[in-house]
Amino acid sequence: MSTSVAAGRSPDSSPEDDKRSRGMVERLLGKQPLGLLFSAPYVVFLAVVFAYPFGLAVWISFHDYIFTAPNATVDHPFVGFANYASALTDARVLRSFLNTLIFLVINVPITVILAMVLATALNAGVRFASVFRVAFYVPYVTASVSLIGVWLLLFSQGGLVNTVLGPLAPDPSWLINSNLAMPSIAIYVAWKQLGFYILLYLAALQAIPEELYEAASIDGSGTLGKFWNVTVPGVRSATVLVLILAIITGANLFTEPYLLTNGGGPNGASATPVLLIYQKALQQTNPDVASAIGVLLVIVVGLLSALANRVGGGNDDV
Helix, strand or coil: CCCHHCCCCCCCCCHHHHHHHHHHHHHHCCCCHHHHHHHHHHHHHHHHHHHHHHHHHHHHHHHHCCCCCCCCCCCCCCCCCCCHHHCCCCHHHHHHHHHHHHHHHHHHHHHHHHHHHHHHHHHHCCCCCHHHHHHHHHHHHHHHHHHHHHHHHCCCCCHHHHHHHHHCCCCHHHHHHCHHHHHHHHHHHHHHHHHHHHHHHHHHHHCCCCHHHHHHHCCCHHHHHHHHHHHHCHHHHHHHHHHHHHHHHHHHHCCHHHHCCCCCCCCCCCCCHHHHHHHHHHCCCCCCHHHHHHHHHHHHHHHHHHHHHHCCCCCCCC
């Protein structure tokens, strides 16, 4: 038996042919094909739960589409960009995107700054650090409905906050004030999500070499100087991740305005695109326009996330 046959290759093939074949397999499957096997379940999950629904939403957004009974046959004519035109000329839709922008302008800076500062304090070994970590994280894992109930009690017309403020309390109150409804929701979401982002920063802080802080101390940097010159650059990749996650969370607001302001009130001052998608698709039976709003929202979130990645200098990290 020849060596080539014993090695499992064709007698007519050359080592160069075998090398090209192996290179092609590696390009298709990667250097570790077994990794594809382990990742396959999650790939299927993404395809079924995310990719297929989004693809269907894009298709619906270009057609005249209505929900029908099972097994019913209805034509869905192609209408081009008519649904997008309807969405972009709807004052409520434009207001919802503006509300989201207001939310992000307030929520994202608060989230990033507080999460970074509190994580730095906890990492420095403050007393009762474990208690504080649990206290910060509990709101994140607690059901939103129960937290919203507490928030309503605190910020209602006769709630604890207004009682403490006395004559300084706003009138109308926080959640029924068209100027304060969305800022109040932004602060609530920042408080609720803070524990998760603190954990992200704590993980990033563990990767900063202690020698950098020692060098900063030798150079005469105080606590603020070490924070600005060592900590902030050291957690840059975490900051970019927090920025992107905060943007995505803010763009997908639904539960908070739905429950806190009774569906986007007062007068649409806290309505969000996701809330309008729900209302138009399920309450007003216009899933085609709702799908167009959803596609527009994905585009806006993608652009804002790319901008956050660029501004944060995370092109090589995220």
